[in-house]
Amino acid sequence: GNIKLRLCRPQTIGAAFVAKPIQVADRVITLGIWDTAGSERYEAMSRIYYRGARAAVVCYDLTDSSSFQRARFWVKELQNCEEHCKIYVCGTKSDLIEGERALRQVDFHDAQDFAEGDEPRPTSRLWESDELFQKVAEDFSSSAFQLLSEETGVDLGQKKDSYFYSCCHGN
Numbered sequence: 001g002n003i004k005l006r007l008c009r010p011q012t013i014g015a016a017f018v019a020k021p022i023q024v025a026d027r028v029i030t031l032g033i034w035d036t037a038g039s040e041r042y043e044a045m046s047r048i049y050y051r052g053a054r055a056a057v058v059c060y061d062l063t064d065s066s067s068f069q070r071a072r073f074w075v076k077e078l079q080n081c082e083e084h085c086k087i088y089v090c091g092t093k094s095d096l097i098e099g100e101r102a103l104r105q106v107d108f109h110d111a112q113d114f115a116e117g118d119e120p121r122p123t124s125r126l127w128e129s130d131e132l133f134q135k136v137a138e139d140f141s142s143s144a145f146q147l148l149s150e151e152t153g154v155d156l157g158q159k160k161d162s163y164f165y166s167c168c169h170g171n
């Protein structure tokens with residue numbers, strides 16, 4: 001028969017899960033990480049996975065301006081739907097730009113302005129992915145203590161959880 005092969009990059013379908021233990025001081029914090037599909041086709045499904053999330057890493061491709069638009073969409077979505085979710089914005093493929101600066105399609109300052117939003121406490125810096133998850137674990141190490149004492153009535157909906165960090169590569 002006439003078999004057609006579609007050769008394309010494998011996309012994430014649905015979501016993949018990994019539990020990542022991270023050492024923070026003398027404790028191990030285990031992050032439960034869902035890698036959700038970024039494409040429009042799986043939008044509704046991705047919502048299922050981020051529901052109740054306390055942290056989200058939204059990545060975009062520094063060499064693709066449309067991926068930045070997509071990242072903006074997800075950040076707004078998370079801000080609207082997940083009040084207590086801390087958002088980390090991360091530009092990927094900085095290694096490609098280092099080799100050829102003309103490949104950059106997302107301006108560092110545009111990304112920085114977006115990531116910082118109206119928050120008064122911007123922290124913009126370069127993140128390597130492992131470093132970023134380390135940061136997430138560190139940010140949450142104190143709230144993990146609070147989770148343990150939830151029954152005693154600690155308020156988890158603190159304002160500081162609505163801050164988000166920018167993580168931009170380059171410059």
Ligand SMILES: Nc1nc2c(ncn2[C@@H]2O[C@H](COP(=O)(O)OP(=O)(O)OP(=O)(O)O)[C@@H](O)[C@H]2O)c(=O)[nH]1
Pocket residue numbers: 009010011012013036037038039092093094095096
């Ligand atoms: N050079 C380089 N390539 C990268 C980097 N990040 C991702 N890639 C490549 O870009 C392609 C797409 O990466 P994925 O992680 O599958 O992209 P995704 O956004 O998760 O895609 P979906 O799973 O469809 O949502 C793959 O071929 C990766 O190897 C990076 O920082 N540098």
